[in-house]
Each structure stands twice: as structure tokens, then as C-alpha cells.
Amino acid sequence: xxxxxxxxxxxxxxxxxxxxxxxxxxxxxxxxxxxxxxxxxxxxxxxxxxxxxxxxxxxxxxxxxxxxxxxxxxxxxxxxxxxxxxxxxxxxxxxxxxxxxxxxxxxxxxxxxxxxxxxxxxxxxxxxxxxxxxxxxxxxxxxxxxxxxxxxxxxxxxxxxxxxxxxxxxxxxxxxxxxxxxxxxxxxxxxxxxxxxxxxxxxxxxxxxxxxxxxxxxxxxxxxxxxxxxxxxxxxxxxxxxxxxxxxxxxxxxxxxxxxxx
Amino acid sequence: xxxxxxxxxxxxxxxxxxxxxxxxxxxxxxxxxxxxxxxxxxxxxxxxxxxxxxxxxxxxxxxxxxxxxxxxxxxxxxxxxxxxxxxxxxxxxxxxxxxxxxxxxxxxxxxxxxxxxxxxxxxxxxxxxxxxxxxxxxxxxxxxxxxxxxxxxxxxxxxxxxxxxxxxxxxxxxxxxxxxxxxxxxxxxxxxxxxxxxxxxxxxxxxxxxxxxxxxxxxxxxxxxxxxxxxxxxxxxxxxxxxxxxxxxxxxxxxxxxxxxxxxxxxxxxxxxxxxxxxxxxxxxxxxxxxxxxxxxxxxxxxxxxxxxxxxxxxxxxxxxxxxxxxxxxxxxxxxxxxxxxxxxxxxxxxxxxxxxxxxxxxxxxxxxxxxxx
Numbered sequence: 248x249x250x251x252x253x254x255x256x257x258x259x260x261x262x263x264x265x266x267x268x269x270x271x272x273x274x275x276x277x278x279x280x281x282x283x284x285x286x287x288x289x290x291x292x293x294x295x296x297x298x299x300x301x302x303x304x305x306x307x308x309x310x311x312x313x314x315x316x317x318x319x320x321x322x323x324x325x326x327x328x329x330x331x332x333x334x335x336x337x338x339x340x341x342x343x344x345x346x347x348x349x350x351x352x353x354x355x356x357x358x359x360x361x362x363x364x365x366x367x368x369x370x371x372x373x374x375x376x377x378x379x380x381x382x383x384x385x386x387x388x389x390x391x392x393x394x395x396x397x398x399x400x401x402x403x404x405x406x407x408x409x410x411x412x413x414x415x416x417x418x419x420x421x422x423x424x425x426x427x428x429x430x431x432x433x434x435x436x437x438x439x440x441x442x443x444x445x446x447x448x449x450x451x452x453x454x455x456x457x458x459x460x461x462x463x464x465x466x467x468x469x470x471x472x473x474x475x476x477x478x479x480x481x482x483x484x485x486x487x488x489x490x491x492x493x494x495x496x497x498x499x500x501x502x503x504x505x506x507x508x509x
Numbered sequence: 510x511x512x513x514x515x516x517x518x519x520x521x522x523x524x525x526x527x528x529x530x531x532x533x534x535x536x537x538x539x540x541x542x543x544x545x546x547x548x549x550x551x552x553x554x555x556x557x558x559x560x561x562x563x564x565x566x567x568x569x570x571x572x573x574x575x576x577x578x579x580x581x582x583x584x585x586x587x588x589x590x591x592x593x594x595x596x597x598x599x600x601x602x603x604x605x606x607x608x609x610x611x612x613x614x615x616x617x618x619x620x621x622x623x624x625x626x627x628x629x630x631x632x633x634x635x636x637x638x639x640x641x642x643x644x645x646x647x648x649x650x651x652x653x654x655x656x657x658x659x660x661x662x663x664x665x666x667x668x669x670x671x672x673x674x675x676x677x678x679x680x681x682x683x684x685x686x687x688x689x690x691x692x693x694x695x696x697x698x699x700x701x702x703x704x705x706x707x708x709x710x711x712x713x714x715x716x717x718x719x720x721x722x723x724x725x726x727x728x729x730x731x732x733x734x735x736x737x738x739x740x741x742x743x744x745x746x747x748x749x750x751x752x753x754x755x756x757x758x759x760x761x762x763x764x765x766x767x768x769x770x771x772x773x774x775x776x777x778x779x780x781x782x783x784x785x786x787x788x789x790x791x792x793x794x795x796x797x798x799x800x801x802x803x804x805x806x807x808x809x810x811x812x813x814x815x816x817x818x819x820x821x822x823x824x825x826x827x828x829x830x831x832x833x834x835x836x837x838x839x840x841x842x843x844x845x846x847x848x849x850x851x852x853x854x855x856x857x858x859x860x861x862x863x864x865x866x867x868x869x870x871x872x873x874x875x876x877x878x879x880x881x882x883x
Contacts, residue, residue: 324768328767328768334766336763341763342760343759344755344759344827344880345756345759345826354753354756354768354769355768366747366748367747367751393879393880395879
């Protein structure tokens with residue numbers, strides 16, 4: 248389904264070493280526009296290192312990154328954001344004490360010229376914030392409502408809406424659902440679905456197979472710094488994914504002792 | 510699954526409508542406004558006849574409040590950006606001494622001495638900030654070190670050069686200097702002369718100044734305070750940079766992720782704090798005509814207390830310049846008002862401690878209201 252497009256990002260044999268620790272030992276992934284690509288892996292599998300390489304925080308030790316067909320070199324996250332790669336981090340998406348509108352435009356404040364001075368255009372910021380929030384299904388009391396009063400799921404949604412509004416082509420979501428309740432998780436997954444339909448590539452990091460199956464088009468499993476391959480939706484069952492993530496053998500034994508409830 | 514999760518488009522029934530009172534409560538200036546009204550009510554009721562509200566009395570507490578305001582603006586923006594500057598008091602002493610040594614001892618023109626001092630002090634402020642963002646140490650420790658370093662030099666240098674700790678004679682060299690006027694002059698003299706003639710404010714009845722108004726103009730110190738408060742308020746609430754100040758103090762890492770130059774913001778705010786301290790020092794030197802090694806003692810704490818009374822959180826990310834200015838006003842009025850009312854002045858410190866504690870407790874409560882924490 249996605250093979251007719253050229254990949255938006257292609258990561259080829261990415262290796263990342265931290266001193267003597269090999270965090271990534273040759274990972275290759277292709278991300279296509281309009282797909283939700285789930286990156287699964289247990290704790291310590293190298294998921295965070297991998298997305299930080301993609302978003303410009305780390306430079307790969309070996310391997311190359313192609314963005315829209317061209318080899319790219321990001322010096323810092325700002326370069327990646329400018330290119331259209333936005334990352335939403337689990338806990339660090341929003342500042343609770345600031346209003347939704349101030350958060351939404353943080354780092355991208357709209358300006359109103361007044362002679363030689365540029366002032367923060369609160370009117371425009373408030374209007375756009377309310378529109379975007381309504382489109383995402385969040386009803387604010389007002390644009391000056393503090394982010395601290397929003398639920399975890401709503402904060403993730405605001406952060407996603409912000410990234411989309413500022414022209415992200417690739418949206419990297421770092422465990423957006425891991426700290427959320429059932430209802431909030433559903434909201435975030437619905438948001439992911441909306442974003443994907445706009446033609447934006449979503450890279451969805453999770454260790455929850457059910458969340459991945461709910462929205463994912465393709466699934467890549469990382470284990471101990473290596474990729475165990477990418478599967479299309481429908482070609483793999485949740486149980487198989489779970490086994491791949493945990494490294495098969497041990498998990499089967501553990502599951503046996505827990506009566507198959509994990 | 511995704512479709513079923515579509516959130517309802519009507520208002521969320523679990524979010525209560527906010528009452529007007531609650532809405533007013535989460536304005537950072539609230540404490541300052543209530544405090545200001547309370548303080549004025551108190552002194553009007555109990556000390557109205559003491560001369561506190563004559564033209565001279567008003568000028569007296571206005572000057573003291575303006576001094577607090579100047580350093581409170583710098584401390585406020587810095588605190589919202591998430592940092593403290595404990596070297597403000599020492600910086601005041603150091604800046605004053607620098608102007609005195611350069612102009613009186615070395616004979617430089619006063620304007621050059623003032624400009625050099627501003628450059629020097631802002632650079633030291635920048636160094637404070639640079640060390641804080643580079644090392645990641647708490648600004649509390651870094652600026653505490655500068656509190657001692659600057660105070661040490663302020664006592665050592667005049668002793669080394671002039672064998673004394675107070676350098677006077679600045680008024681003799683500053684006469685007619687345009688930059689000196691900017692800090693030590695007065696404006697609206699004509700207006701006050703007219704007020705005096707019209708009998709609206711009192712005039713001298715005897716001596717060489719007979720017929721002239723007791724208050725002959727607005728000192729530039731007060732003008733500086735008002736200009737800095739307006740500048741700080743507009744910068745914080747109406748500009749892109751202001752949003753970055755909030756962001757840097759609210760959560761530096763989250764701000765960095767969306768491209769806010771957090772380190773630059775923090776260093777600039779340390780420099781602004783040093784600028785405010787130098788304005789204070791220059792006005793003081795021009796008013797007294799001398800610089801002393803003990804000037805500015807404890808001012809850093811008074812600035813921080815004014816900012817906290819004004820509703821800013823000690824943890825950063827929240828506060829108001831107008832609130833800090835009201836905090837400074839409360840300070841000035843109470844300090845001078847107790848004097849007018851004939852109350853023992855040491856009780857002012859008791860008042861300080863009590864009001865600080867009250868303000869911090871109130872602010873913590875307000876923070877919970879804003880963020881919905883329990």
C-alpha cells in the first residue's frame with residue numbers, strides 16, 4: 248500500500264556507540280508518508296536512542312539517514328524541526344504553569360508589528376489555539392487556561408496538534424500512551440489516526456502491543472540494539488509481536504509460569 | 510477503535526465553571542493588590558496626621574519604594590526565568606564604588622565613569638549567568654559566591670587606593686554632567702513650583718528657600734522605577750521574549766525541545782538584573798554624593814521578598830512585574846510608615862518575615878489552583 252511512494256525517511260544500518268556500549272547495532276527502517284510506523288521494543292532495546300538519532304539529538308556512529316531521498320546531517324534538534332521532523336516527548340511536551348495558547352506557540356510566537364518592535368500577537372495565538380483544539384476534540388474553557396489543568400492525554404494531543412500546525416512531515420511520538428488511562432489512550436490513538444490521514448508520517452514508539460495494533464500500519468521490533476524486521480499490518484498477530492519484543496524463548500517460559508496472562 | 514474513541518464535542522461536564530473569585534485568585538498580582546490596599550488603609554487610619562501623606566511624606570516613601578522597585582524588576586524577570594541573583598546587594602555596593610573610584614580618584618569624566626561601570630557590572634552579571642548555564646549549578650550557589658567576591662572587592666579597593674571605605678566628593682565632579690543628571694536630577698520642577706504658588710503643596714516659610722515648594726520635582730530615581738516596571742511588564746507579557754522567559758523557568762528542557770534558546774534567555778536576565786542593580790547604585794551615588802563599602806547590604810533579599818509578595822513562584826515560570834512593583838510599594842510604604850507612626854524600626858523586620866511567609870503560603874496555594882494539583 249505504501250510502496251508506491253518514496254520513503255520520507257530512510258535509516259540505513261544505523262549504529263550508535265556510547266563509549267564501549269553498543270546501543271544500536273545496525274538498524275534499518277523506512278518511514279513512508281501517511282503511515283503509522285510502530286516501533287516496538289522492551290526497555291533497553293534501543294528505542295529511545297533510535298528516535299533521538301532520527302530527531303537530531305544524537306549523531307549516528309555509523310550508517311546514513313536519507314530524508315526525502317537526500318542524505319542529511321542534523322547538528323541539533325532545531326535543524327530536524329526546521330526540516331519537518333517533530334518529536335513529542337512523553338513528559339516534556341508542555342509547561343503546566345503556562346496557558347495552552349502560550350504553550351502552543353512556544354518557540355514560534357506570532358508577531359504583530361508595531362513600528363520597529365514586534366509584539367506577541369495574543370489575539371491571533373488565542374484564535375488559532377481555540378480552532379486547533381476544537382479540531383482535535385478538546386474543549387477549552389479559554390485559551391488562557393493553564394496546561395496544568397489538562398489531563399495527560401489532552402497534553403499529548405495539544406503537543407501533537409502543535410507539531411502538525413507548524414508543518415511537521417514526520418511526527419515522532421515517544422511512548423505517548425504509556426502513562427495514560429484507557430479513555431485518554433483512546434483519545435491519543437484517535438489523534439494519531441487523524442494526523443496520519445493528513446499524510447503525515449507517524450513514528451509511534453511503544454511497548455504496548457495492543458496500542459500498536461490499534462493504529463499501526465507497519466511494525467518494527469527492536470531487541471538489544473538490533474531490528475528483528477518490519478511486518479505489515481495483518482501479517483503478524485499480537486502474540487507474535489509480544490514474543491519478538493521479549494526475545495521469544497525466555498518469555499515463553501515466563502508466560503507459562505504466569506498462566507498466559509501477560 | 511479509533512472511531513469509537515472520538516471525544517464528544519460538547520463541553521466536558523466534569524470541568525466546573527470557574528467562579529469570578531477563583532479566576533481573580535489565579536492572577537499573580539492578587540496578593541500585591543490586596544496587600545497594597547491593606548497597607549494604605551492601615552496607615553490612612555492610624556498615621557494620617559503624622560505627615561506621611563503630606564507632599565514631603567509622599568515623596569519620602571515614594572523614593573524608598575522606587576528603590577525597591579528598580580531591583581525588584583530585575584529580580585522578578587530572573588526569578589520567572591528560573592534563577593536567583595543573590596549578588597544584587599553586593600553589586601550595588603560594587604557599582605557605586607566603581608563610579609566613585611573612576612570619577613573622583615582617577616578623575617575620569619562622570620559620564621565615562623558611569624558608562625564604564627554599567628559595562629563592567631552587566632559583564633559580571635553575564636558571567637554569573639554563563640557559569641550557571643554552563644555548569645548547571647544552582648544559581649543560588651554561583652551568585653552567593655559573587656555576593657562575597659564583589660563585596661570583598663568593594664571593601665578592599667577603596668582601602669587600597671584611598672585608605673578609606675567611603676569615597677565622597679562626587680557631587681563636586683558631577684555638576685553639569687548630562688549622564689549624572691539622568692540618575693540624580695529631577696523633572697517637572699516648573700509644575701511643582703506652580704503647585705507651590707497655587708498653595709496645593711506646602712512651601713518653605715523661612716530661610717533662603719522661602720516661598721519655594723518643599724517638594725521641588727520628581728527625582729529621576731522614581732522615573733527610572735516607573736520606566737523599568739513598564740518595560741519589564743511589556744517585555745514579559747507582550748513579546749516573544751517574554752514567552753521564552755516563562756518557558757525557560759517553567760521547564761527548561763521542554764522549552765529547549767521546541768527551540769527556545771533557554772541559555773541565552775537566562776544569561777540575558779542575569780545581565781538585566783545586574784543592570785537594575787547598577788541603576789540603583791548610580792541613583793544612590795548621585796543622591797548621596799558618595800559611595801560606601803556597605804551600600805546595598807541585604808538588598809538581594811529585599812528584592813526577592815518584593816517579588817514573592819508580588820506573586821512570583823520561587824521555582825520559576827510564574828509571576829508578574831506589576832505584582833513585584835506592588836510588593837516593592839508595600840515595602841516602601843510600611844518601612845517609612847512605621848517611621849512616621851513612631852513605631853520602633855526594628856519591627857519592620859518582623860513585618861518582613863511575617864509577610865514573606867504569608868505570601869509564600871498563598872503562592873503555593875495559587876499554584877495548586879492553576880495546575881489543578883492536589
